[in-house]
Amino acid sequence: MKAPRPLRWVAGAAVALILLVSAVALGPTLFRTERTSFMWGGAFGAAQLEQPIGIAYGDGHLYVTDATADRVAVFDTAGTAVAKLTPSDPGLRRPTHLSRTPDGRLHVAEYLADRIAVMDSTGEVIERVGGRTGSAPGALDAPSGVAVRGDTTFVADFYNHRVQAFAGGTVNVLGRPGRWWKGRLHYPTDVAVDDSLVYVADAYNHRVQVFTSGGEAVRRWGGPLGLGIPGPFRGWLHVATGIAVDSGSVYVADFYNDRIQVFTTGGHYLGAFSDSLRLPTDVAVGPRGEVYVVDFGHHRIVRLIRRER
Numbered sequence: 669m670k671a672p673r674p675l676r677w678v679a680g681a682a683v684a685l686i687l688l689v690s691a692v693a694l695g696p697t698l699f700r701t702e703r704t705s706f707m708w709g710g711a712f713g714a715a716q717l718e719q720p721i722g723i724a725y726g727d728g729h730l731y732v733t734d735a736t737a738d739r740v741a742v743f744d745t746a747g748t749a750v751a752k753l754t755p756s757d758p759g760l761r762r763p764t765h766l767s768r769t770p771d772g773r774l775h776v777a778e779y780l781a782d783r784i785a786v787m788d789s790t791g792e793v794i795e796r797v798g799g800r801t802g803s804a805p806g807a808l809d810a811p812s813g814v815a816v817r818g819d820t821t822f823v824a825d826f827y828n829h830r831v832q833a834f835a836g837g838t839v840n841v842l843g844r845p846g847r848w849w850k851g852r853l854h855y856p857t858d859v860a861v862d863d864s865l866v867y868v869a870d871a872y873n874h875r876v877q878v879f880t881s882g883g884e885a886v887r888r889w890g891g892p893l894g895l896g897i898p899g900p901f902r903g904w905l906h907v908a909t910g911i912a913v914d915s916g917s918v919y920v921a922d923f924y925n926d927r928i929q930v931f932t933t934g935g936h937y938l939g940a941f942s943d944s945l946r947l948p949t950d951v952a953v954g955p956r957g958e959v960y961v962v963d964f965g966h967h968r969i970v971r972l973i974r975r976e977r
Contacts, residue, residue, distance in 0.1 A: 700903055702938070716749045720969065722950045723952040723961075724767055725953065736762075753774075760778055760781075761780040773787065775816055777824070784814050805832070811824065813869065813910075829854055829856065833866075843877065847894045850877075855871045865880060875888050900925075905920060907923040908922065917933070918935075930974075945963050946965025947964045
C-alpha cells in the first residue's frame with residue numbers, strides 16, 4: 669500500500685534536507701589538506717604509570733599526573749623515570765591536568781579537592797588556589813585543567829561549566845554553561861594560554877573555544893552544533909580532553925577518536941596522528957618541536973616527531 673502523496677512529499681523533502689546538511693557539513697572535513705604529519709618516536713612509562721592524565725614540559729623534563737596514585741611522575745625526554753612527586757599531608761587528591769611555570773613551579777588541578785596545588789621542584793605544596801566547593805565566583809567544582817600566565821591562574825571548572833581566572837584577590841569568569849553557542853561551555857576539561865588568548869578544551873561540546881583574558885569569546889572550532897562525531901573527519905572532535913599551545917599551533921587530544929589533532933591558533937586544521945593511540949587525554953610540546961601524548965588507554969606516554977609537508 670502506497671503512502672499518501674503529501675506524506676511522500678514530506679518524506680522526500682526530509683531526506684533531501686538531510687543529504688544537503690550532510691554534504692555541507694561533511695564536505696569541508698573530507699577535503700581539508702594535511703600540512704603537518706607525525707612520525708612515531710617511541711613510548712615509555714607503562715611500568716611507572718597507573719592512570720596518567722595530564723602532561724607538562726619544563727627544563728628538560730616531563731611531568732605527568734598519575735591520577736589514581738595521587739602523584740606526579742617525572743621523566744626525562746628520553747623516557748627515563750626520574751622521580752615521583754608525592755606531597756606530604758594532605759597530599760594530592762586525584763590530580764588531573766597540570767602546568768609548569770618558568771620558575772619551576774607546578775600547578776596541579778586536584779579534581780576531588782576542588783583546588784589547584786602549587787608545588788615546588790621537590791614536590792611539596794607551597795600554595796593552594798581555590799579550595800571552596802560550589803558555584804559562587806572563586807569556588808570550584810572538580811577543577812580539571814590549569815594554565816598560568818604571569819600572575820593569573822586559569823582553571824577549567826568542570827562541573828560549573830566555566831573557566832575561572834584567579835589573579836591575586838580577584839576572580840574573573842570566562843564562559844557560561846550551555847551548548848552550541850559561542851561562549852557556552854559544557855564540561856571543560858583543560859585550558860592553555862599564549863601571550864594574549866585563552867584556549868579551552870570544551871570537552872562535551874566537542875570543540876575548542878578561544879577567549880580573551882577578560883572573558884570575551886573570540887572563536888570556536890570542532891564538531892557542528894556541539895555534536896561529537898566519531899570517525900576520521902578532519903577537524904572534528906569527539907570529546908576534547910587536553911589542549912596545548914606552542915609556536916602558533918594548538919594541539920588537541922581527541923579522546924574517543926583515539927588521536928591528536930593540530931590546528932593553527934585561528935582554528936585551521938593542520939594534521940592528526942592516530943596510530944596506536946587509545947583514549948589520549950593530554951599533549952605537551954618539547955623544546956625541539958617533539959610532541960608528547962598521554963596515551964591513557966595504554967598507561968603510557970607516546971613521543972611523536974612533527975614534520976611539515
